[in-house]
Amino acid sequence: MPASVAGPEIERLIQLLARLPGLGPRSARRAALHLIKKREPLMAPLASALQTVIETIQVCGTCGNIDSQNPCTVCIDPRRDASIIVVVADVADLWALERAHAINGRYHVLGGTLSPLEGVGPQDLTIDALVSRAHDPVVKEIILALNATVDGQTTAHYITDLLHDAAVKVTRLAHGVPVGGELDYLDDGTLAAAIKQRTPF
Amino acid sequence: MPAASIRRLTLTNFRSYRAATMSPDAQMVVLTGHNGAGKTNMLEAISLLAPGRGLRRATFEEVAFAEGNGSWAVSAEVEGALGLATLGTGIEPPGAEGAAPQRQCRIDREPVPSAAAFADHLRIVWLTPAMDMLFNGPASERRRFLDRLVLAVDAEHSGRVSALERSLRSRNRLLEDPRPDPHWLDAVEHETAELAVAVAAMRAEAVRRLQAVLATRQSPQPAFPSALIALDGALERLALDTPAVEIEDRYRATLKQNRARDAQAGRTLEGAHLTDLVVLYAPKRIPAADASTGEQKALLIGLVLAHAGLLADMTGTAPILLLDEVVAHLDPVRRTALFAEVAQLAGQVWMTGADPAAFAGLEGQAAVFEVSPGCVERRISRR
Numbered sequence: 001m002p003a004s005v006a007g008p009e010i011e012r013l014i015q016l017l018a019r020l021p022g023l024g025p026r027s028a029r030r031a032a033l034h035l036i037k038k039r040e041p042l043m044a045p046l047a048s049a050l051q052t053v054i055e056t057i058q059v060c061g062t063c064g065n066i067d068s069q070n071p072c073t074v075c076i077d078p079r080r081d082a083s084i085i086v087v088v089a090d091v092a093d094l095w096a097l098e099r100a101h102a103i104n105g106r107y108h109v110l111g112g113t114l115s116p117l118e119g120v121g122p123q124d125l126t127i128d129a130l131v132s133r134a135h136d137p138v139v140k141e142i143i144l145a146l147n148a149t150v151d152g153q154t155t156a157h158y159i160t161d162l163l164h165d166a167a168v169k170v171t172r173l174a175h176g177v178p179v180g181g182e183l184d185y186l187d188d189g190t191l192a193a194a195i196k197q198r199t200p201f
Numbered sequence: 202m203p204a205a206s207i208r209r210l211t212l213t214n215f216r217s218y219r220a221a222t223m224s225p226d227a228q229m230v231v232l233t234g235h236n237g238a239g240k241t242n243m244l245e246a247i248s249l250l251a252p253g254r255g256l257r258r259a260t261f262e263e264v265a266f267a268e269g270n271g272s273w274a275v276s277a278e279v280e281g282a283l284g285l286a287t288l289g290t291g292i293e294p295p296g297a298e299g300a301a302p303q304r305q306c307r308i309d310r311e312p313v314p315s316a317a318a319f320a321d322h323l324r325i326v327w328l329t330p331a332m333d334m335l336f337n338g339p340a341s342e343r344r345r346f347l348d349r350l351v352l353a354v355d356a357e358h359s360g361r362v363s364a365l366e367r368s369l370r371s372r373n374r375l376l377e378d379p380r381p382d383p384h385w386l387d388a389v390e391h392e393t394a395e396l397a398v399a400v401a402a403m404r405a406e407a408v409r410r411l412q413a414v415l416a417t418r419q420s421p422q423p424a425f426p427s428a429l430i431a432l433d434g435a436l437e438r439l440a441l442d443t444p445a446v447e448i449e450d451r452y453r454a455t456l457k458q459n460r461a462r463d464a465q466a467g468r469t470l471e472g473a474h475l476t477d478l479v480v481l482y483a484p485k486r487i488p489a490a491d492a493s494t495g496e497q498k499a500l501l502i503g504l505v506l507a508h509a510g511l512l513a514d515m516t517g518t519a520p521i522l523l524l525d526e527v528v529a530h531l532d533p534v535r536r537t538a539l540f541a542e543v544a545q546l547a548g549q550v551w552m553t554g555a556d557p558a559a560f561a562g563l564e565g566q567a568a569v570f571e572v573s574p575g576c577v578e579r580r581i582s583r584r
Contacts (some may be wrong), residue, residue, distance in 0.1 A: 114385060116374035117367070122385060150364050150392055154371070158388035187357050189399075 010036070027047040062133070064109035064126045066091050073106055074098075081105045083140040085133060087159065089113050089147065097145060108133065112150040112171070127159065137154055145170040174199075204228070205323040206549035207247065209278040213291070223577050227568035229543065229550050233557045233580075234572035239493040240553040243577065244523045246275040246326065247551065250288050252317045252356045253349070256523065261292050269292040271302075281322035282518040288319055322334030322358035324512045327365040327523035328505045336489035336497055340477040347432075347478045350508055354515060358403055365396040366477040367389050369469050372456070376464040386426035390456040394449040401436035402445060403415040404476065408432050409441070414507045414514070415483075424538030425503035426496070427483040434476030480504070498530055502539065509546055510536035528552055528559045537562055 010032060011113065018028035033197075035043040051066070062074035067073055074080065074094075084105030088094050096105050097131050110125045122128075134142055144159060146152040176194030186194075205224060212218045219232055222422040245264070248256040255264075273289030287309050292302040306313050308322070310418075313360045314414065352358045372389045393509040407428060418427045430525040432438070439448045448532045455471055456463075464470050481502055489500055505522075513519040522543060528536055540562055543550040552567075557580075560567065569580040 016434045063570055088427070099545055114388070116371040116385075122382060150368050150371075150396070154368075154388045154392045156388075158393040188355070189357060189361075 009072065011159070037152075051081065060109075062129075063107050064091075064111060064129070065094060065107060082138050084137055084143065085130075085141070086143045086145050087130060088145050089155070093145065103143070108156070113146065113149075113155040117150045122158070125155075130159065131162055131166070134163050134168050137167070139168055141169045141171060142166075144170065146172070148173075148175055202283065202513060202517065202519055202547060204280075204394070204547040205282070205521050206280050206452035207277050207521065208280060208285075210247065211270075212243075212246050213274040213276075214266035215246050215273045215275055215333050216264055216266065217575055218242065218577075219266055219269070219575060221575070221577050222353070223570060223579070224548070225462070225551075225568045225570070227566070228547065229540075229563060231560045231567045231569045232551065232553045232572050233560070233569065235513055235556065235564075236555055238572045238574055240572045241329070241525050242272075243378045243572065244329075244331060244525050246250070246554060247329055247521065247523060248325055249290055249316070250276055250279070250319050250323070252315070252320060252352055256327045256525070257331075261302065265292075267309070279323055282371055282516060283322055286464055288322060290316060290319075299500075306387040311579050317360075321378075324353050324516060324520035325523065326353060326505060326512065326520050327525065328501065328527055329523075331523040333498065334500060335494075336480060340475070343478040343480075344474075344476055345532075347404060347408075347476075349447065350411065351404055353520070354407050354410075355403055360398070361396060361400050362402070365393065365474060367398050368393040369472070369474055373463070373468055376460060377425070377467075381464075381548065382462075386460065387457070387572065390453055391470075393456065393472075397436055397452060398440070398449045400446040400447050401434060401473040402440040403436040403450075403474070404432060404434075408437075408558055408570055410477075410515070411507060412512050412513045415504075415544045418503065418507055423503070423508060424444050424500050424535045425542070426493035428489065428500050428504050428507075429481040429486075430504075431479045432476055433479050434473060434474045435471070437476055487554055495530075497537065503529065506542055506546070509548065513546065513548065519546055521548050522546065522550045524552045525552055526555075529556060 005019040013035075014025070014028050014032045015081065017023055017031050018025045022026075023031065030033065030098050035046065037113040054090055056068040057066065057178060058068065059066055060070055060075055062071045062075045065074055084103065085108050086103055086105050087108045088097065088098060089112055090109050094109055097103065108130045110127065110130070112120050112125055114122065114125070115118060132152060133139060142159075142163060144156045146156050156172055163170050174197045176197055177190070183191065206228065209224045212221045213221075226314060230245055232238050245257050245259070255258075262271070265271050272292055272294040274289060276287065276289040278285065278287050289307040289310075290304060290324055292304055295302050301385050304316070306316050308318060328573065332346065335346055348358060348362055368389065372386065376412065392421065412430060415427050415430065436448060436452060439451070452472070456469070459470060480500070481487065482489050482492040482496060485492070489497060490575055492500060507523050509520050524543075528539065531539060546565075552560070557569070558568065571578050571580045
């Protein structure tokens with residue numbers, strides 16, 4: 001173990017930064033040093049922003065999104081179509097769909113996908129809440145926007161099964177040719193799915 | 202027919218080699234050297250230029266040079282289906298994070314997502330002494346051999362097989378619960394059936410094509426007798442003439458019906474994960490397991506040659522063939538016949554053997570390399 005070059009306070013900051021996704025010990029050191037150098041313009045506002053978020057962060061009681069208010073900004077937005085609920089595994093997926101301006105509906109964040117091997121069961125996800133939301137007469141369509149992995153698709157089947165008596169249309173994302181993609185480079189599974197799910201031109 | 206070949210092979214921190222380069226300029230390449238000199242390591246390095254974990258099924262940490270920093274690399278200039286290309290694979294030294302290093306793959310120095318991309322350039326087929334017990338060993342070994350055959354035909358096959366295994370493990374885990382959630386089981390079985398039928402269909406298709414090639418190899422007195430092969434698996438049998446959707450539904454019903462039984466057994470008792478490859482020794486119409494040791498070896502060589510022929514027919518390019526310690530166990534007649542057959546296949550053939558005399562028949566035809574620990578050198582013919 002190399003000797004520390006800084007006091008324990010700074011070492012502690014580096015250790016914490018190193019736990020962030022995408023940062024290793026080296027980049028954490030660099031980030032810490034950068035913060036220290038820009039104490040006034042960067043570090044102080046960052047610290048107070050962190051403090052504010054800690055105090056205000058809440059999980060939306062309706063959809064499971066993370067926001068500084070409950071219900072969240074998406075759920076109280078009157079311009080959104082309340083008849084559509086997009087089901088995602090994680091807040092990151094919600095943000096990705098929002099970034100793409102893909103749909104103007106409401107969301108439901110499951111908090112993960114079913115995985116017996118990782119000990120994640122239905123009770124660990126917000127599936128019950130989704131089922132009761134789906135029985136609201138306003139809701140007409142549930143879009144399952146889950147990963148095309150074994151766990152993601154298993155979760156999609158599970159939810160579809162539970163929703164069979166709700167008066168909603170259950171849909172899932174299409175699998176197929178990515179925008180700007182060349183057919184020649186696609187794997188066989190994706191090509192077969194794209195042909196099977198072809199749409200009228 | 203165009204033939205795949207390796208023009209230049211470079212190993213860095215790979216197994217017994219700190220650094221080694223060889224430039225084989227012949228269709229037949231012979232590696233000789235003492236036991237433990239590193240001949241098979243060389244073939245293993247080549248086998249990593251195909252999808253999968255290579256001919257020893259080693260983990261990527263295992264193949265690193267013991268005195269190195271944990272990284273390793275294999276790079277080859279190849280003449281393949283798409284012309285000249287440089288294929289490279291390896292892992293970076295393990296970082297301070299302690300995360301398992303990811304295998305990197307590059308084609309012409311550009312990163313590609315996985316080794317599956319190598320299949321566009323060349324296909325590789327191998328035979329190793331570890332496969333000698335294939336016919337007498339457990340069905341799981343033959344299934345692995347079969348999936349390897351299919352993988353050489355379809356580079357996506359191993360991804361589907363491991364997804365199926367994961368899905369079955371999930372199901373078995375759910376069944377451990379005394380009162381499993383029926384909806385959850387339905388969902389897992391839905392996925393399982395889809396994957397199982399995809400795996401079975403690809404296997405059935407590959408075996409059907411291989412059967413056709415084997416049928417053309419049935420001459421009255423061949424050195425490498427033909428095998429009759431079949432798949433012992435309900436899903437694979439159905440896959441030949443039933444629509445996939447229908448088989449999925451049937452398999453789903455079976456899984457649902459067998460829940461109690463499978464829970465008691467602790468595993469799933471029916472499905473593509475239990476399929477066996479049935480091999481008959483064609484001249485005597487007896488199970489391969491009942492044939493003599495020598496007959497089994499000849500049968501295996503015949504099977505691998507047929508597979509190489511199938512790949513050549515399918516892709517239009519003859520594959521690279523790796524034959525580890527194969528020649529030493531053949532009598533002179535079969536040895537000559539093997540040399541003649543592989544010369545006709547036209548893809549590059551790599552053969553190893555401790556005894557250089559075994560390759561005497563290839564004088565002037567093959568590039569012979571002498572392997573000693575950590576080092577490989579071209580042997581200059583005395584004449």
